[in-house]
Amino acid sequence: MTRTISALAEIGAQYDAVLCDLWGCLHNGIAAFPEAVAALQDYRAKGGKVLLLTNSPRPKSQVILQLDQLGVPRDAWDEVATSGDAAQAAMMAGQFGTRVHHIGPERDLPFFTEMEPDIRAETRIERVTLEEAEGIVCTGLDDDAAETPEDYKGRLMLAKQAGLPLLCANPDVVVDRGEERIYCAGAIAELYTALGGKSYYFGKPHPPIYDLARRRLVALGDIPKERVLVIGDGPATDVKGGIAEEYDTLFVTGGLAAAQTGTETDPDPGKLAAYLEAEGLSPSHAIGRLR
Structure with missing residues (x-):
């Protein structure tokens, strides 16, 4: 049964490490x-x-820069693992060919150049037109402030006809930027799959990002799985992934599911219970906002 708490400190002593989501938490x-x-x-x-x-x-280095810009002090965390890192590893292993077509904004171009030592490989990846590509790398929409996945339907139909695999570097379908809800790479991958194409995911809730997190967690100490807590607001990503990987999970209800769980300061108990039952989820704990 999911226990609602009012602060991380209530349960913090039970865990030696947390795997904490960023956007929404x-x-x-x-x-x-x-x-x-x-x-x-x-x-x-x-x-x-x-x-x-x-x-x-984005690769780890770019996420750290973004955290600095957003005002997250470096004494609030020890290590970072991103879906971009895990996706880079697959790309550099040649799983999507060496000539790829990029779908995503220019700010994501460091995905192709900036890599951590545990990701780097000798493979040379070239960004090309869709007609020349052996695969697609999707990091998001070219303009997420103005576009929707439907704007990509024609391009994706051509890719499907060519049999191109699509690497999705961010499985999130949507996120909230301030008060605005925007589409992410996961929405493009979802549409591509619906059109009959093959999409491959490397972030939450899929195993590759957790494998990467475990490798990076080792450098912080020998921490048993039962002493690790996953924190996140995404029911289909953070919560589903944490549970599937057999971690205790703290569901931050005031993020993507705020309306469904009746969360203002804390979730409404009845709405939360109904929502979790409908979604088939059973996180260990719930909290309105991370605090």
């Missing part, structure tokens, strides 16, 4: 959440380790 794409920052700082001050686990298609 620690920031909203515009600014950091002060209470969430304080909660992670307090957890670390008491000896806990914080690995930030995000479906961002």
Whole structure:
């Protein structure tokens, strides 16, 4: 049964490390959440380790720069693992060919150039037109402020006819940027699959990103799985993935599912129970906002 808590500190002593989501938990794409920052700082001050686990298609170095810009201090976390990192590993292994067509904004171009030492390989990847491509790398929409997945239907139909595999560097379908809900790479991959194409995912809730997180967590100490807590607001990504990987999971209800769970400060007990039953999810804990 899911237990609703009011602060991470209520259960923090049960865990030696947390795998904490970013967008919707620690920031909203515009600014950091002060209470969430304080909660992670307090957890670390008491000896806990914080690995930030995000479906961002950006490599770790770029996510750290973004966190700095959003006002997340570096004493709130120990390590970072991104969907972009896990997807880079697959790309550099040649799983999508060496000539790829990129769908995504220019700000995501570091995906092709900036890689951590545990990702780098000798494979030379070339970005090409759709007609020349052996595969597609999708990091998002070219203009997520103005476009929807339907704007890509024609391009995706051509890709499907050519039999191109699609690497989805961010399985999130939507995120909330401030008060605006925007589409992510997962929405493009979802449409491609619906059209008959083959999409491959490397972020939450899929295993590759958790494998990467475990490898990076080892550097922080020998931490048993039962002493690790997954924190996230995405029911289909953070919560589903944490449960599937057999981690205790803290569902932040005030993010993507705020309306469905009746969350203002805390979730409405009846709405939360009904929502979890409808979604077939059973997180260990729930909290309105990370604090």
